Amino acid sequence: MRLKDKFRFIRQNIKKNKARTYMTILATAMGCAFLIVLASIGYGLQQSVVKDTLEDQTVTKIDIYGKEVDGNYQSLTMEDVQSLEKLDNVRSVTRKTQLRQYPTYSLDDYEISANAVSTHFPSELAAGLELDEGRLPEKANEVVVGYHFANNLHLETEENPYDEDTGEIKEELRYSGSIIGKTITMSVQKSAEEDKAEEIPLTIVGILKEPGREWLTNTDVFISQEVFQQVEAYTGTPGGELGVDSEILETTSLTSYDEVNVYADNLEAVQGIVDTLNEENYASYSVVSEMNQINTLFTIAKAGLILVGTIALVIASIGIYNTMTMAVTERAPDIGIMKAIGANPKTIKQIFLLESSYIGIIGAFIGTIVAYVISIVVNIALPMILEMAFSQEMPEGLQFSAIPWSLVVIAVTICLVVTILSGTGPAKRATQIDVLRAMRREV
Structure with a gap:
């Protein structure tokens, strides 16, 4: 079965169950957006603190x-x-x-x-x-x-x-x-x-x-x-x-x-000079040492935020599992026909894994766009809200949220892994359907 035919089969199922599929995609998008926005706070504050440190001292x-x-x-x-x-x-x-x-x-x-x-x-x-x-x-x-x-x-x-x-x-x-x-x-x-x-x-x-x-x-x-x-x-x-x-x-x-x-x-030479000074018993300090400590703390914080955001995607995966399980049940006759004409179980499994991946990709794409919009709004509105609420002026250039490409890649990867794992169970179940029972709609 060609890849083109597999996607045609997937699109036909989505058209039959638009509402259910779209709600599943929406849940995935919300989970992905939540993960990105939550982790972006760690990235944004890290950039602000590092920028402030670099401006406060000469980096070399x-x-x-x-x-x-x-x-x-x-x-x-x-x-x-x-x-x-x-x-x-x-x-x-x-x-x-x-x-x-x-x-x-x-x-x-x-x-x-x-x-x-x-x-x-x-x-x-x-x-x-x-x-x-x-x-x-x-x-x-x-x-x-x-x-x-x-x-x-x-x-x-x-x-x-x-x-x-x-x-x-x-x-x-x-x-x-x-x-x-x-x-x-x-x-x-x-x-x-x-x-x-x-x-x-x-x-x-x-x-x-x-x-x-x-x-x-x-x-x-x-x-x-x-x-x-x-x-x-x-x-x-x-x-x-x-x-x-x-x-x-x-x-x-x-x-x-x-x-x-x-x-x-240059900045790259600082650590080497500091190491030499330590070997020669000089008591020294450089902003690079402070930056390393700051980056370590924020790396731990970002990992924690990504972990919390991943929980939202795991919750969304329940909806994907439910959607794929119902898809297997509804398409039992189609699966029986494919098996009857000699379709390989591996091919049937790939079709359902592709469908769950399709949901994950669309959800991740929508979620990323939404996350960027939320990030822009947060950086503009949150300082104003805090200033009004606490009557205290925020530091100039303070950035609450930042979304680097590395964060997008991490979020999309997690989203795809979760959606594929969610579709693995139903896909395996599809390969185990008995042909005769499927033809009689007894699944």
Whole structure:
């Protein structure tokens, strides 16, 4: 019996029992749609979390916290930096040293307290440092400031300069105008007990680009090593730290670094570099490690959601089994005729398995389309509903549902397997029908 004839036989049965077949297809489609939509929540939230993680941090960045030597962790030195720069697939190694007191900066009647950081600009540029305005420092007294430095520069006042509602500097107290080319005075203390301060004039020549995340604020002032050492010489303590019993500054804190970051050539190279760092006893962290943990958790969650969705298809399979069993009973005379003219039992079995597969394919196709529609509606409507219900704004770009092709393939495969298994029993029963009883309609 040709495949074309088998499909003709199947279509004839469907036409005779349209309502029953269509309801079975509808149940299969609903089960498939439920499976896809349920699992799509796991995929959607995973994409949102991973996207947020990637935007929050540079994906090729590896933070180095120290190196274990004789059971103790030590700060990294220039020797360590040079060793790290020699590793394969390393694009840049940045290093920063932070002043260990919080200087005050003044410009005319305006002031701000902010971190002072000494950094190596050539390595920062290689790592992707960008300026919003101006240029990099060329002289010892020239500095680059963070993007939000000017917005937090405010008039000297005894009252709280911050707005209670927004948490930002009050508009009437905020500095307006460009700060490029302006000279600010950095005031550093000699000790915590004394009010005496050293005033160092600095010229702002550049402003860093705005951080990638809206909630990040950067008001740092990037000073030269010469200014950093000037502060150390004035305070007599490493990094200008206050409250340290040190009469003589024997070694400057610039011989070690507070923050060292390794930047890989690409994302694929990060894990290899991290493995090498672990072997050499460096304490490190990279966003790749966090992503692996996130992906593992979401993989487990997606597997659970797919399992729950599969239960809906199993329930739908009961309807398929019932439909196919009735089809076998109603077509007993046809089966008897086919057997009488020499049809192979295998051929009869294939006909009923094809019919159950036909129901599964149509149901999966309809279910997939419905799932995509529901996914679009969920992503548009659900954030609005949650905002109205809880009066809380949802994070920008939050995606509740996502349907990748892999999920569609998984769902369709499960749907076909379930429908074929549902039709196996009735198909086997069809091959066991007695020809004479079938002809007399005694089945």
